[in-house]
Amino acid sequence: MIENKIRKSTVTSSVPAPSELGLAPSFGFGDRIGLATPGHIAAVRNSGTQIAPIFAQQSIREMTRTSRDPRGVMGDAMNALGGAKWESSHGADADHLKTPDDVNRTAEAGFTFFTIDPSDHVDQKADDYSEAQLRELFEQVRDSAEWFDDYRGKSVKLSTGAEINFDEVTLLRAAVKYGVAIREAITLANHIRHVQTEAGRDFEIELSVDETDQPTTLAEHYIIAEQCLKAGMKLVSLAPRFIGELEKGVDYIGDVAALEASLHDHAAIAEELGPYKLSLHSGSDKISMYPALARATRGRFHVKTAGTSYLEALRVAAVCEPELFREICDYSRQRYNTDRATYHVHAELETVPAPADLSSDQQLQDVYLERWETVRDGLGFTEAGRQILHCAFGSVLTHDRLGPALRSCLTSHPDAYSDILAEHFGRHLSALQQGL
């Protein structure tokens, strides 16, 4: 184990520095405010789970929207771990990294789990191109897809019985869609290795290709993973875009049995080429699919959450300072259509009653923070209210009055927030445990 040397200013002496988690089942507790870690720790401790935690986890996108920086995210988590006298291993996820500067800033702050996001180089329209369009576009990416002929005409039979046929159109589509993205991911992974090795620090890499409109096919997964591994990427987990809808802040939308079959196939690729873990992004509240994920991967999974801890922070406001919560709902509605960009959500403002039309505070909480146990009196269970609040997190947290007011509410009711999170994530962890 490379001794981790992270800056004293972010490490409380008794708390172990973040380290590699390897292939252990793991769970990311993203915290957009910096006050959620006590509740996350309580959830892990109460559950007695063997699932390894990542407490410091934020994407560059989240940090940008909340005006936080990597050292602040690390400091908030480590200080909470110190306060809880945490002595076990834990990871730290620098999420959705796109540039060498993203790597440098997060590595310097002590992160050890680096999630590479090459989505800016993925041709999202590739799934709709005709063969003729693919052939034409392939000429522009041929140099990035030197692997093309290695797969031509080949097929692979997975341990699940599924067969992957690398026919020419499949290869053309994979090359046009991911050719440049694979190259860019390998380049960033090499930079991560250089930075961390030079500093004598641990590191492990996740590759995220989950933020695409269409699911990642088995052929695409196979090519992406094999090329990255051949290039020496220290791949501990990969996040494909799974079938169904994995939207922010709400449960899985789709046929869970079909998803489980697909997960078995993706897990078979990870086992054959790696092994590495399958990673579930937007993992918040996806309770209905958790047992399937744990079963299909035989425990080789990573689940990443963040939005749900923010929504549960708003639950504290809803309970303790309902007028503040009402204002946050109003402001979130004002911001939603702008802030929803880059997020996969279905909610439309018109489908959710405005706060002014929900006179009772309980109704307001039921509509905007509905969860699996919400008793709905004809309000409809669309979870759309959750998505409106979820996407506007940055606007609210950086609002000159609402942001400080929400933080003040949470620091005035720390036990309320911790208890709500402990219960909420207790359900998440026990759902995963069912499949282990």
Ligand SMILES: O=C(O)[C@@H](O)[C@H](O)[C@H](O)C(=O)CO
């Ligand atoms: O909002 C974000 O940028 C993060 O929450 C990001 O989406 C993360 O990878 C995630 O999926 C957490 O659920």
